[in-house]
Amino acid sequence: MSLFSCKYDGCSDDSSSTEESDDNIVGDENNFEELMKHELESDIISYSSNHFLLASSEQLTNDDLLYDPEEDKINERFAKHLQKVSQNGQIFEDTTDAILNCPGCMSLLSLNCQRHSKYRTQYRTMFTLNCKVADEKTQVPAAIDLSQGTSSADIEDLKKVVCEICNTPVGVLESNGVYHLFNVLASHG
Structure with missing residues (x-):
């Protein structure tokens, strides 16, 4: 008898199964x-x-095409509206170094920012979305280079910035209102 052989056929010997079943x-x-x-x-x-x-x-609808040619224009207007809301009703430049998202939940954090010239993963902005400033002061990592002219007193006044949606720490806020975001996902355009 082999190791995997089995003689059980699913029916017991005293079964009443017949040809009819x-x-x-x-x-x-x-x-x-x-x-x-x-x-x-x-x-x-x-x-x-x-x-x-x-x-x-001959006439195909947008649903048939799976594409809406007007959607890009609608999305552009929506992005301009978000930018206006985040910048207290003002629209400055149309150019930005990156669009920043939270690494924890992918929420939009900034539409208008400047990339740091030395530290490529650090961004500076004055306008944010979905960010909240924590009451506690924070320690600045050594790799974070703040604005030129930042004194040691300003460094002591840095406040922790977290994502409003998932509370992931994303950066710090200087006392002069400049956000330094360094724990972010950046999409470069």
């Missing part, structure tokens, strides 16, 4: 096969008739 099982299998075949044929006919109707019509 085997015929019922075969009949049920055939009914199931017929039902599935009928359903498949109806799906194929339905698909091919819809495909024929789409091919015969």
